[in-house]
Amino acid sequence: xxxxxxxxxxxxxxxTSKAFxxxxxxxxxxxxxxxxxxxxxxxxxxxxxxxxxxxxxxxDQSLIFLAGYLVVDALTMTIFSNNLWWFPVAVNRGDLDxxxxxxxxxxxxxxxxxxxxxxxxxxxxxxxxxxxxxxRAHMEMHGxxxxxxxxxxxxxxxxxxxxxxxxxxxxxWTQSGSSLHGIFYNLVRFMERPDRIYTGWVRKLLVTALxxxxxxxxxxxxxxxxxxxxxxxxFALVVAGFTVMVLSLWKIGLRSYASASS
Amino acid sequence: xxxxxxxxLLEIKKILSYRxxxxxxxxxxxxxQFGVAYFLWKAIFLARGLTSxxxxxxxxxxxxxxxxxxxxxxxxxxxxxxxSGEIYEGGLTRxxxxxxxxxxxxxxxxxxxxxxxxxxxxxxMALFMLIFRTPHAIGIFSILKTIPVIxxxxxxxxxxxxxxxxxxxxxxxxxxxxxxxxxxxxxxxxGLLPLAFFPDRVQSWLGYxxxxxxxxxxxxxxxxxxxNREWLIGxxxxxxxxxxxxxxxxxxxxxxxxxxxxxxx
Numbered sequence: 001x002x003x004x005x006x007x008x009x010x011x012x013x014x015x016t017s018k019a020f021x022x023x024x025x026x027x028x029x030x031x032x033x034x035x036x037x038x039x040x041x042x043x044x045x046x047x048x049x050x051x052x053x054x055x056x057x058x059x060d061q062s063l064i065f066l067a068g069y070l071v072v073d074a075l076t077m078t079i080f081s082n083n084l085w086w087f088p089v090a091v092n093r094g095d096l097d098x099x100x101x102x103x104x105x106x107x108x109x110x111x112x113x114x115x116x117x118x119x120x121x122x123x124x125x126x127x128x129x130x131x132x133x134x135x136r137a138h139m140e141m142h143g144x145x146x147x148x149x150x151x152x153x154x155x156x157x158x159x160x161x162x163x164x165x166x167x168x169x170x171x172x173w174t175q176s177g178s179s180l181h182g183i184f185y186n187l188v189r190f191m192e193r194p195d196r197i198y199t200g201w202v203r204k205l206l207v208t209a210l211x212x213x214x215x216x217x218x219x220x221x222x223x224x225x226x227x228x229x230x231x232x233x234x235f236a237l238v239v240a241g242f243t244v245m246v247l248s249l250w251k252i253g254l255r256s257y258a259s260a261s262s
Numbered sequence: 263x264x265x266x267x268x269x270x271l272l273e274i275k276k277i278l279s280y281r282x283x284x285x286x287x288x289x290x291x292x293x294x295q296f297g298v299a300y301f302l303w304k305a306i307f308l309a310r311g312l313t314s315x316x317x318x319x320x321x322x323x324x325x326x327x328x329x330x331x332x333x334x335x336x337x338x339x340x341x342x343x344x345x346s347g348e349i350y351e352g353g354l355t356r357x358x359x360x361x362x363x364x365x366x367x368x369x370x371x372x373x374x375x376x377x378x379x380x381x382x383x384x385x386x387m388a389l390f391m392l393i394f395r396t397p398h399a400i401g402i403f404s405i406l407k408t409i410p411v412i413x414x415x416x417x418x419x420x421x422x423x424x425x426x427x428x429x430x431x432x433x434x435x436x437x438x439x440x441x442x443x444x445x446x447x448x449x450x451x452x453g454l455l456p457l458a459f460f461p462d463r464v465q466s467w468l469g470y471x472x473x474x475x476x477x478x479x480x481x482x483x484x485x486x487x488x489x490n491r492e493w494l495i496g497x498x499x500x501x502x503x504x505x506x507x508x509x510x511x512x513x514x515x516x517x518x519x520x521x522x523x524x525x526x527x
Contacts, residue, residue, distance in 0.1 A: 025435035032438040032445070039449045046455050050315055051306045182287050186294035193298060197305040202297070 007104065008112060015115040026118050033077070033122040037070055037129060040192070055194030060137040061224050065194055067130035068153050068223075069216035072191075074123035075157035076164075082114040084164045088171040088180060094259045107250055111161070145223060152219035155239055160215050162242045163187070169246070172253035191215050211238045265362060266370055273374030288382060292331045299327035316458040322485075323456070328390055329481045330453045332383040337415045337476050338444070339375035344368055345423075346430035346437070355524040369420055376416045380409075387484075404486040407493055411480045414500045419447075419476055421507045428511065431518030452478030472503040 019026050044066055048059040057065060087110060090096050099106040134141070167184040174180075190198070190206055195217035198206055206213040218235045222228060277284065306312075307320050318326065345368055348354045357364035387400060426439040448454050451473035457465055468474055479496050482488050488496065 022434040024433040025438065028433070028435065028438040028442075032442045035442050035445055039445050039454070042449060043454050046459055047302075047306075049461065050459060051310055053309055054302075055305060183290060186290040189294045189298050193302055197301045199301070199304075202301070 004104070004108060007108075011113055012115045012117075015113075016117040019117040029118040030121050033074070033119065034125060037122075037125065040066055040070065041129070055196035057194055057224070060133070061220075062194065063133040064130070064137060064224060065216060065220040067126065067133040068149070068156075068220050069192060070126040071123070071130055071150070071153050072156045072160060072216050074119055074126040075154065076160045077119035078116050078123050079157070080111060080161040080164065081119075082116050083111050084161065084168060085181065086114070087165070087168050091171045091257065092175060096257060097259055100254075106254075107247075111165070139224075148227075149219055149223040152222060152235070153216070155235070156215035156219055159211060159239050159242060160188075160191075162239075162246045163210075163212070166242070166246050166249065169249050169253050172256045187212055191217070194220075207234070208238065211242070214238055266366060269367060270370045270374050273371050274378060277375060277378050288335075291335075292328070292386065295331045296324070296328050300324060303327075316456070318456065318458070325390065325485070326456055326481060328386065329383075329484060330477065332379070332386055333412065333480050333484070334448070334453055334477060335379040336376050336383050336412050337419050337480065339372040339379070339416070339419075344371065345427035346435075346440075349428070349430040349518075349522065352524050354522065358524075365424070368424075369417075372416065372420050376412070380412060400484055401486060404484055407488070408480055408483040411483045411493070411497065411500075414497055414504070415476050415480055418472055418500050418504045418507070421504050421511055422472065424511045425507055425514065428514050428518050431521050447473045447476055450474070451476045452481070472500075472507070475500045475503065 041063075044054075044059070044062055047054060048062070052058065054062050090099070090110065096106070096110075099109045102109065134146070164184050167187075168180045171180060187210060190210075191212040195203070195207065195213035198213065203213070207218075214235055218231055222231055303315075303320065303323055307315070313319060315323070348357070348364075354364065357367070384405070391400070422443060423440060426443055427436055429439065430436045450468055450471060457468055457474060457478050460468065475496065479488070479500075483493065483496075
């Protein structure tokens with residue numbers, strides 16, 4: 001475990017120094033994400049000109065949900081997104097060979113090697129937005145509640161990464177990379193809104209087989225409406241289930257991997 | 263055959279060569295944007311027991327949201343980094359040597375994409391009206407008025423993108439700037455929300471910016487909400503923005519060419 005932590009420290013150091021070689025791009029990317037945050041905040045402000053409640057939440061509660069979503073987004077962008085973006089390329093070009101021969105988990109290398117330093121700064125901004133939303137809401141809350149909320153959001157980010165990995169893993173058999181990312185980013189749109197706006201079979205799908213509504217909505221529900229064992233059990237089961245499923249698929253995929261000709 | 267026409271037809275062939283990926287991408291993008299909007303506004307209409315919001319009943323609002331990704335694709339095309347890539351990789355040198363205009367070729371590439379996406383737009387609209395038997399019928403006159411609007415909006419979008427992409431002469435990556443432009447256009451152009459939902463003062467301010475000409479204006483033309491006078495004014499404003507930003511691009515381009523080494527990354 002310690003070996004992996006030390007290795008991850010090296011990944012962070014190397015990625016950060018690489019990011020600073022292209023400083024203009026580094027700051028452009030930070031600016032782009034800040035505009036993305038601004039667009040989302042403006043969207044909710046305008047929507048709440050038309051309605052006092054959205055999915056059972058007031059404007060202030062929805063802002064806390066939105067800030068939570070931005071934290072999940074920034075976490076995944078910082079830790080996983082760049083790596084997952086290049087995952088199909090590594091499989092198609094045979095670059096996976098270099099990871100397989102190393103004396104550490106190949107999946108660890110593939111998922112975590114590139115740390116997005118610019119997105120880390122955006123994570124700090126997202127946490128700032130969350131603090132602002134919490135102060136605005138004038139809610140009674142304890143440090144422990146906030147810590148639990150952040151922990152659930154981190155689990156949401158892990159689930160987000162699992163789903164992205166699940167969508168790109170078929171590259172072992174299909175050899176087509178870019179269209180798989182497209183499918184994932186289309187589905188991500190569903191997590192940007194509170195889960196209770198969805199109804200019927202779409203809602204059932206979005207909290208089970210395609211659990212995009214769990215990533216930011218369930219943590220926000222448990223934070224805003226009080227801890228609920230049923231929600232927590234549902235959340236934990238889905239995260240555990242997808243972790244097992246993705247790890248199994250990864251192993252099956254590796255068996256089909258045929259180096260550069262894959 | 264004329265070189266431009268040949269290039270245009272070649273681009274269309276290229277777009278259609280990966281048909282499964284092309285249609286899957288199209289359906290996925292439209293369905294997800296429309297799906298999220300459908301549930302969001304359905305929840306709001308139901309919660310408030312409303313029949314209309316800012317002049318939109320639920321059916322009209324859904325038609326608007328169906329048209330957003332279709333019109334955006336028809337106006338924008340899909341390629342980012344088309345121009346900056348040539349600068350970074352040194353491919354621009356070819357155009358400086360060959361007797362063809364760099365911008366003409368690049369614009370024809372976008373026009374080819376727009377043509378294909380425009381066909382998709384009309385196919386999707388026909389399907390929507392067939393399935394939902396909507397009372398918000400779109401007349402042939404509205405369609406005829408919309409085609410030049412989308413064409414002019416495509417030119418404006420091309421020039422706006424060029425202005426950002428030629429920063430590649432000085433910056434090490436401009437991809438984020440073009441994404442940023444799309445984000446801003448989506449919000450201020452009326453893609454995320456119809457502009458009628460913004461406060462009145464903001465709406466009048468947004469009317470002066472070029473973004474509404476890229477999304478909201480073509481959709482309103484298609485829905486028959488734009489009178490002849492307003493249509494002419496809209497086209498003139500689009501042309502004025504295109505001219506102004508075109509002059510800025512020409513000036514920046516001439517400065518950038520002086521710094522261009524042709525080495526590539």
